[in-house]
Amino acid sequence: MEHRPDIVAVMVGVAVEGPYSYRVPAGMSVSRGSIVLVPLGPRLVPGVVWGAPKDMVAHNRLRDIALAYELPPLSEELLKLVDWVARYTLAVPGQVLRAVLRSTEALDTPKPVIAFRRTGQEPDRMTPARLRVLDVLMDDMAWPKPALIEASGVSASVIEGLEKAGTIERIEMAAPPIVQQPDPDAAIAVLSEGQQMALDKILALDAQQFGVALLDGVTGGGKTEVFFEAVADTLRAGRQALILLPEIALTNTFINRFAARFGTRPAEWHSDMTPVQRAKVWRGVLDGTVRAVVGARSALFLPFRELGMLVLDEEHDGAYKQADGITYHARDMAVVRARLSHARVILSSATPSVESRNNANTGRYAHVLMTARYAEAAMPNITTIDMRIDGPEKGSWIAPGLAREVFGALDRGEQALLFLNRRGYAPLTLCRSCGHQYQCPDCSAWMVEHRFRGVLMCHHCGHEVRTPTVCGACGAADALVAVGPGIERVAEEAAARFPDARRVILSSDMGSNAQLKERVAEIERGDYDLIIGTQLVSKGHHFEKLTVVGVLDADLGLAHGDPRAAEKTFQILTQVAGRAGRATKSGKAFLQTYHPDHPVMRAMVSGDREAFYAHELAARESGGLPPFGRLAALIVSANEHDVAMGFAKKLLSAAPMAEGVRLFGPADAPIAMVRGRHRVRLLAQSGKDFDLSGYVRFWLGSADKVSGNLRVQVDIDPMSFM
Ligand SMILES: [Zn+2]
Numbered sequence: 001m002e003h004r005p006d007i008v009a010v011m012v013g014v015a016v017e018g019p020y021s022y023r024v025p026a027g028m029s030v031s032r033g034s035i036v037l038v039p040l041g042p043r044l045v046p047g048v049v050w051g052a053p054k055d056m057v058a059h060n061r062l063r064d065i066a067l068a069y070e071l072p073p074l075s076e077e078l079l080k081l082v083d084w085v086a087r088y089t090l091a092v093p094g095q096v097l098r099a100v101l102r103s104t105e106a107l108d109t110p111k112p113v114i115a116f117r118r119t120g121q122e123p124d125r126m127t128p129a130r131l132r133v134l135d136v137l138m139d140d141m142a143w144p145k146p147a148l149i150e151a152s153g154v155s156a157s158v159i160e161g162l163e164k165a166g167t168i169e170r171i172e173m174a175a176p177p178i179v180q181q182p183d184p185d186a187a188i189a190v191l192s193e194g195q196q197m198a199l200d201k202i203l204a205l206d207a208q209q210f211g212v213a214l215l216d217g218v219t220g221g222g223k224t225e226v227f228f229e230a231v232a233d234t235l236r237a238g239r240q241a242l243i244l245l246p247e248i249a250l251t252n253t254f255i256n257r258f259a260a261r262f263g264t265r266p267a268e269w270h271s272d273m274t275p276v277q278r279a280k281v282w283r284g285v286l287d288g289t290v291r292a293v294v295g296a297r298s299a300l301f302l303p304f305r306e307l308g309m310l311v312l313d314e315e316h317d318g319a320y321k322q323a324d325g326i327t328y329h330a331r332d333m334a335v336v337r338a339r340l341s342h343a344r345v346i347l348s349s350a351t352p353s354v355e356s357r358n359n360a361n362t363g364r365y366a367h368v369l370m371t372a373r374y375a376e377a378a379m380p381n382i383t384t385i386d387m388r389i390d391g392p393e394k395g396s397w398i399a400p401g402l403a404r405e406v407f408g409a410l411d412r413g414e415q416a417l418l419f420l421n422r423r424g425y426a427p428l429t430l431c432r433s434c435g436h437q438y439q440c441p442d443c444s445a446w447m448v449e450h451r452f453r454g455v456l457m458c459h460h461c462g463h464e465v466r467t468p469t470v471c472g473a474c475g476a477a478d479a480l481v482a483v484g485p486g487i488e489r490v491a492e493e494a495a496a497r498f499p500d501a502r503r504v505i506l507s508s509d510m511g512s513n514a515q516l517k518e519r520v521a522e523i524e525r526g527d528y529d530l531i532i533g534t535q536l537v538s539k540g541h542h543f544e545k546l547t548v549v550g551v552l553d554a555d556l557g558l559a560h561g562d563p564r565a566a567e568k569t570f571q572i573l574t575q576v577a578g579r580a581g582r583a584t585k586s587g588k589a590f591l592q593t594y595h596p597d598h599p600v601m602r603a604m605v606s607g608d609r610e611a612f613y614a615h616e617l618a619a620r621e622s623g624g625l626p627p628f629g630r631l632a633a634l635i636v637s638a639n640e641h642d643v644a645m646g647f648a649k650k651l652l653s654a655a656p657m658a659e660g661v662r663l664f665g666p667a668d669a670p671i672a673m674v675r676g677r678h679r680v681r682l683l684a685q686s687g688k689d690f691d692l693s694g695y696v697r698f699w700l701g702s703a704d705k706v707s708g709n710l711r712v713q714v715d716i717d718p719m720s721f722m
């Protein structure tokens with residue numbers, strides 16, 4: 001079909017199967033990647049020119065592109081990434097493009113800044129305040145109004161008075177960049193021998209080609225210094241760098257370290273930013289004035305045009321998987337984006353994902369192993385406490401052996417950490433009188449008591465009620481008992497046992513991000529002796545005085561049917577234990593467990609991580625599980641259980657035959673109800689070289705369409721089996 005240059009396909013940033021055809025009005029010039037505004041129904045929506053239209057609609061029925069933004073076009077690799085992610089995750093391309101066009105404010109030309117400069121004319125009368133303003137303006141530079149007010153210490157009316165008098169004049173200036181350009185040579189790190197070897201191995205990857213390095217080194221081993229030098233190498237080569245962190249909103253430390261290395265703060269990208277900040281970063285990334293970004297997983301969709309390096313710190317972290325909307329895994333998509341951009345990737349972790357370890361073992365990724373801990377500190381000494389023999393008394397959660405070690409650390413003026421990965425006071429509340437157990441009305445989950453806030457809360461949907469004083473079932477007063485420990489309950493026990501210790505609770509529901517950041521900084525300063533924390537404490541902080549770590553429930557999810565439970569447990573235990581003894585003091589970690597003989601516990605105690613990976617990879621291989629096979633979960637949900645189950649059964653019977661594909665279910669999902677919706681799960685498993693995404697797309701395309709309140713959610717490569 002002949003292509004008419006005045007008709008183009010435009011992908012709109014809304015969840016529709018695009019792209020649509022639009023007419024390019026006379027005088028407008030667009031090309032593939034141009035960002036435009038187009039009419040869609042009654043609205044104008046942003047979109048991107050995707051190329052020639054697929055079909056030619058009668059010319060007079062097409063609508064015109066309303067506006068072409070004055071912005072560089074999106075890069076070819078980013079457009080390909082959108083198509084790739086959509087195809088792989090079964091999202092529609094417009095939905096993925098919406099993740100790219102997240103900052104619509106960024107599309108408009110930024111407003112100029114109003115600034116003032118001297119005219120040379122003397123004022124009719126001089127005052128001390130006016131003199132201060134004119135002193136600041138002595139250098140003949142134009143100053144933005146807020147900066148001028150701050151530098152001269154006068155009120156706005158003084159400035160206005162001087163303007164009226166004709167002594168100063170207002171001009172319009174381009175807005176300053178959101179960040180200064182990082183200087184790759186600002187403070188080049190002095191690396192240890194092990195770090196230098198690691199860096200050399202990373203830099204051996206061709207800077208102009210795609211390549212992945214797994215930077216696999218113990219906690220506190222100085223991996224950050226290594227990848228900062230690799231980022232510097234990329235910046236020197238004139239390319240942009242992106243560093244992804246799993247929990248960026250909580251860490252000032254990382255930003256400060258970046259600033260110390262590169263002489264300026266990086267551009268940031270995460271949920272705590274204002275729309276104006278987002279707009280500036282987005283635009284700067286696109287026009288190339290922003291050279292380095294530190295961000296959360298969604299930064300993967302920023303419009304880089306010269307991306308040369310992607311770093312994923314803590315690459316194993318579950319926060320890289322987006323669970324709703326587009327169910328992508330940022331680690332996998334980072335590798336895809338890097339391949340499209342001919343960029344290098346560094347996956348950094350002390351506990352790499354089994355997938356990445358396998359890619360390193362087979363040589364697909366360069367395996368950069370760092371074994372020596374930075375400076376003098378040794379790896380912590382890890383011991384299990386067998387809860388069947390040496391456990392605490394009924395109703396308490398800290399074993400006597402662990403308590404002794406905590407006392408020891410406190411006596412020596414060091415810090416101790418008690419870790420329990422469960423928020424709230426108690427995971428279950430029941431009535432002693434009638435046995436009633438408090439359950440969320442909308443989910444198949446117990447209500448978790450949060451005594452600190454005086455509520456019972458569902459951790460799946462957020463439903464909350466005030467903690468009742470009488471039983472809702474039998475009316476008995478003061479009969480409710482808390483069953484099992486949450487972090488608040490551990491804190492209560494710690495207060496009773498260690499009354500003289502300065503204690504702090506670190507849990508994600510104990511304050512805003514800003515408050516939590518403040519707590520972390522206080523702990524780093526040594527303001528507390530005893531830290532009682534959830535998973536939040538396991539992430540990247542440097543608590544130099546911390547020498548004793550107690551994990552109160554090391555078994556975590558081992559008992560559930562989650563095929564990733566062993567890996568997740570190993571990772572979190574290693575991360576938490578690795579908090580101990582990070583400076584020059586050696587540390588000790590204690591794991592309270594009912595399964596001291598489990599391969600995870602044995603690997604922890606012996607410090608033999610290779611044994612863990614070997615065991616886990618063998619188990620995955622024999623089960624045909626990732627990375628040796630592929631999984632896709634289909635969650636069918638509806639307001640009624642029968643409807644969900646009925647549709648899932650029909651779906652199963654419509655499944656196309658394909659060699660090597662095994663289907664499981666339908667069965668109620670482990671969490672069978674969430675927000676009042678019943679959930680039924682089907683699982684598809686295939687060999688690793690099979691296009692499971694394509695299979696599921698074909699399957700859903702040939703099955704009945706969903707209607708009413710039915711939903712089918714597809715999760716390719718599910719990380720969680722809830
Ligand atoms: Zn009762």
Ligand SMILES: [Zn+2]
Nearest residue numbers: 440443458461
């Ligand atoms: Zn709920």
